[in-house]
Amino acid sequence: SIAMVSAIDAEGVVAGGQRIAARTVLWGAGVAASPLARTLETQLDKAGRVEVASDLSVPGHPEVMVVGDLAHVKRDGGLVPGVAQAAIQEGKHAALNILASLRDAGRAPFRYRDRGTLATIGRKAAVGQIGRVQLSGQVAWLAWLAVHLVYLVGFRNRLLVLLDWAYSYFTYERGARLITGVSRRSPAAGLMRQASLSSDFLQEREGAPT
Incomplete structure (x- = not known):
C-alpha cells in the first residue's frame, strides 16, 4: 500500500x-515544489508546480512567467523533466517572449529539445545517452565533467568547481548528505544563547587579573 x-x-x-x-x-x-507557487493563486499540480500556458506564462497573467522546477510544462502527452537543461531552455524562451511582448509581437510556444542525459555512478564511471548514442564508463564520466563545466556561468565559477573536483578526486574525499531532522529550537533561543555566552565571556574578562 x-x-x-x-x-x-x-x-x-x-x-x-x-x-x-x-x-x-x-x-x-521526489520533492515538492517551492511554496512560492501557492502565492500565485493559480492551478497547481500534485507536486505544487504551476500549470503554465504554452508560452510559459501563468494562465490569466501573461505578465508572469514560470520556469524550472516550479513549472508544470506539458510535452507530447507527458511533462518536461525538471532538469537543468530544461530550466535553461525555459529561461531563454521566457526572456524571448518577454522581449516579444515589449515589441508588441506574438509570443511563441515553448518546445523542449532533449539534448541527452548524463549521470555519474562512481569514480571515473558514468552512464549517458545522447540521441541514439549510449555512453558508459570513463568516457561518459569525462563527458559529464565537460558538460557541467561548459554550462556554468563565468570563468571564476568554472575554475573553482574544477579545483574542487580535482581536490576531491586526488584526496578521495567523499561528501555526505544526511537527514538530521528539524531543529525544535527557535531562532530566538539561539540568539539568547549567544548573548549569554557573550555576557559570560565579558564577566570573565572583567574579573581576570591585569
Missing part, C-alpha cells in the same frame, strides 16, 4: 500514522 511518510529518525519511519521500525531507509521519492 502507498502511504505518506511524515517522519524519519534513527529508529525507523512514520508512514500513514504508523511507525515502521528500520535501521536503513532508502529515499527514492
